[in-house]
Amino acid sequence: MHPILSERRALVAYLAASLAASYLPASVLASPGDPRFVLALAAAALPTLLLGVGALPVYYLCRAVPLRSSGLGNAFRVHAALAAASGVAFWGLLDVAARLLDWVAPTGLSGEVERQWGALLTLGAMLYLAAAAFYTFVSSAQRARASERRAAAASLRAHEARLAMLKAQVHPHFLFNSLNAISALTVQEPRLARELCVLLADFLRSSLAMGERGTVSLEDELRLARAYLDVERIRLGDRLTVDIQVRPPAGEVRIPALLLQPLIENAVTHGVATCAQGGTLAVEAHTTPGVLVVTVANPFDPQAPGRRGARAGGVGLANVSRRIAVSYRGASLTTQRDADRFTSTLVLPIGAAETRGT
Numbered sequence: 001m002h003p004i005l006s007e008r009r010a011l012v013a014y015l016a017a018s019l020a021a022s023y024l025p026a027s028v029l030a031s032p033g034d035p036r037f038v039l040a041l042a043a044a045a046l047p048t049l050l051l052g053v054g055a056l057p058v059y060y061l062c063r064a065v066p067l068r069s070s071g072l073g074n075a076f077r078v079h080a081a082l083a084a085a086s087g088v089a090f091w092g093l094l095d096v097a098a099r100l101l102d103w104v105a106p107t108g109l110s111g112e113v114e115r116q117w118g119a120l121l122t123l124g125a126m127l128y129l130a131a132a133a134f135y136t137f138v139s140s141a142q143r144a145r146a147s148e149r150r151a152a153a154a155s156l157r158a159h160e161a162r163l164a165m166l167k168a169q170v171h172p173h174f175l176f177n178s179l180n181a182i183s184a185l186t187v188q189e190p191r192l193a194r195e196l197c198v199l200l201a202d203f204l205r206s207s208l209a210m211g212e213r214g215t216v217s218l219e220d221e222l223r224l225a226r227a228y229l230d231v232e233r234i235r236l237g238d239r240l241t242v243d244i245q246v247r248p249p250a251g252e253v254r255i256p257a258l259l260l261q262p263l264i265e266n267a268v269t270h271g272v273a274t275c276a277q278g279g280t281l282a283v284e285a286h287t288t289p290g291v292l293v294v295t296v297a298n299p300f301d302p303q304a305p306g307r308r309g310a311r312a313g314g315v316g317l318a319n320v321s322r323r324i325a326v327s328y329r330g331a332s333l334t335t336q337r338d339a340d341r342f343t344s345t346l347v348l349p350i351g352a353a354e355t356r357g358t
Helices: 008-020 023-029 037-054 058-064 069-104 109-115 117-186 190-211 218-239 261-269 308-312 314-327
Strands: 215-217 240-246 254-256 279-288 291-299 332-337 341-349
Touching: 008 037, 023 037, 023 069, 023 109, 023 117, 037 069, 037 109, 037 117, 058 069, 058 117, 069 109, 069 117, 109 117, 117 190, 117 218, 190 218, 215 218, 218 240, 218 254, 218 261, 218 279, 254 314, 261 279, 261 291, 261 314, 261 341, 314 332, 314 341
Parallel strands: 240 279
Antiparallel strands: 215 254, 279 291, 291 341, 332 341
16 A cells, blocks of 8 residues: 555645745745745746656555665666656756746746756756655565564464464363273272263363363363362262362453363372372462462372372473463463472463463
């Protein structure tokens, strides 16, 4: 889109600048103190305005023939030829205007146009080159912005692809853990296994629906976590106790969907489930100015076999770390392992998530 013709205010300003430029040829024909200076301005106004209007298509020429090292000579030749033509056209228009003015009221300006032909030719060429320089700058700025937009779009597509990949890892992870729970109950407790299948189906339906959303409130995320914990209670029974504390207004903060799910699963599968007596999974969420803080704490048995890798981080924690690194600036996930207790602390800037495609 033409930068001048696309906006009315820009066009008015451009035409006003073209009229103001008539001061230059007028001062060549008569000095500002000369009584004929006003008449010289009148004679120069229309030719200068016409030259400005005629220079409008130069924008498209500057886009078609940019000043690049590979075609610099060609661009110079084109603009030099057009500058010379503009100088001749400007002088001719000014000569006609001065003659018409002399015909109405003899002022002798037509003679000045003939005597100052060299200066006026040069001035017409310079006015063209000024317009060409302006349009060259504008077109270069537009190309730079277009290049930035393309780079940003490419970065966004890569960002969305990475988020989709990370989120896709969440579903197989909790599904694997849940199927293990069903497998453990199938022979000894078939009734509980069937009940667990129903709960798991409801949970999967809810989680898949939530996963299609970019962001959810913390309360919605914890509602899904409670559904998951209902599934785990079938397997663990009284060994699993849950304590969820959410201080207002933390429940209203929006976070990427399924972000907490791996933390809850990690706490149950690699924490409470390893303890013979079970234990309490504690989730606490609160806000401080500009920040949401969520902690997930659970006991674990340090002597339980096969849990060393999970306590060190595991797939779930690594997934959460990668997702917040992609979705936020300034977010963090830290873990603390005491003698028999593991705590994950998630710190998220409120309202700062870049959640496109999350």
